[in-house]
Amino acid sequence: MVQLISRAADELTTCLSTRSLNLYNMVQNDSHFTKKRSLYLMAKTGISPTRQEDYPAWYQQVVRAADLAENSPVRGCMVIKPWGYGIWENMQKVLDKMFKDTGHENAYFPLFIPKSFLEKEAEHVEGFAKECAVVTHHRLEPGPDGGLVPAGELEEPLIVRPTSETIIGHMFAKWIGSYRDLPLKINQWCNVVRWEMRVRLFLRTAEFLWQEGHTAHETKEEALEETRTMLDVYAQFAEEYMAMPVVRGEKTESERFPGADMTLSIEAMMQDRKALQSGTSHFLGQNFSKAQEIKFQNKDGGESFAWTTSWGLSTRMVGALIMTHSDDDGLVLPPRLAPKHVVICPVIRKDEERVTVMEYCESLKAEIAEVIYDGKPVEVFIDDSDKRGGEKKWYHIKRGVPIRVEAGPRDIQSNSVFVGRRDQPKSTGIDRSEFVATLVETLDDMQKSLYERALKLRTDNTHSFESFEDFSAFFTPKNAKNPELHGGFAECYFVDCPETDEMLKPLKVTPRCIPFSETEHPEGTCIFTGKPTRVRGVFSKSY
């Protein structure tokens, strides 16, 4: 796949440069354009192929160009590089605060889970067994061929956690004795392993980083409320920080978390109009508490099983961020999650200018660093690497730094700066003090406009359907050669049953969720089975 993509990318590069050349010649011959060369350069994109040309290849290229992550020697596992990890760290900071504000505490549980623990909840086993990594030995000894061979076989194999319900449940059982111990609301930040065959950086890897919240409650109502609250936290995080609009809703039976009574999720539309499940919150009922004996003495002196929930959000969100905002020039970051907000590029042409220009930049940096954005000082840095002007600029464009500032002798003379916003194509000269004074406003505006742009994409590509025929046409690629960009979100009446799932299969479409609705829908007809129903769902292709 990688080989194919890179081959395709190479071919595209060749054909792109031919196209650019033609464009250049065209422009050369057109007297209307005075700035021929700059127009020619504008036709070039930072990333090739473009989203339109080949979306999956574009995604890979953005990750690579922005230096976010790369494949590792370990099959299916990625290396997250500093710029990518910086985004994740910011996500963690925001979410961690939100969790604590809603009454949760962090703790840490083991990476390994005894096999017997996983076997306790039947549906849970079925859901995860095939993708578990198993540790069977604990010691290495020199082998006959000079290599090392595992020696000590474990009495009971250990599973590398695919999720921690079982081990955390086991501990909960010990910690909970009375209704006074409830609710118990715990979160952990950790890595998990799910042995996937297909891998895409951030979106699907064998090992990934996430947080998993686990709570136990006295009553069903309380646990249900927790499930909804945490979904709201995720939705708020997605919309306010990631600038990514999401649909909140309930999963259908077939998409439900193994072992859960109800799974809620937030679903976002990527720029290829496929859905990405971006965070899930599960109501586990008493399934896990019965399997693991999480019981307590209730107010009446009797014994009750606790009601539990779990909820998680992973580094997949970094992938969501990339696919929601980035363009054909590379990564675009919403300011509230950007590891750096402003890069200052000194423009030095002659050596004797160096001192003056650097002083100007240093003082500008100090001034910017005093500005408070979103409760913290603005993150600003100077790029004084000896790259050439254009190359340096493109470097930061591709990495998605929200604001680029160029400062050279000409700007110093007019006490101004030359500023480019990552979400807008043009750079402009602006008075230095005005730039600093309006910086927060600019970042806020950027955050807002990214959200609006993403919302517009989703609105424009969400349609309601009355018949399976129209529904089916919506999801049939118009262009077989480029099947990636088509379709979107489809809303319709449906009945959650095996017949529906069967009809969706050939279209490669899945029910994303049953969106929450303030009011009950009037009775309608399931477009798949023809049965009467009041349930409306959102359907789409998904990651």
Next chain:
RNA sequence: CGGGGUGUAGCGCAGUCUGGCUAGCGCACCUGGUUUGGGACCAGGGGGUCGAAGGUUCGAAUCCUUUCACCCCGACCA
């Protein structure tokens, strides 16, 4: 697990069919120079024993055998 494909420099590839100069090319990297407000140019340079093992041969990246790894499609999973 079934079908197909690929292993040659950090990355991407040519060379293999038809064995033969010192194993090439692009990008990246290093040095020097000229440049520098939108992705520079010129010159020079470093780096590979051709996935691994065995065989055929005067001679193997190239032919034969075995083996390993990876990739794609399907299945499976989300």
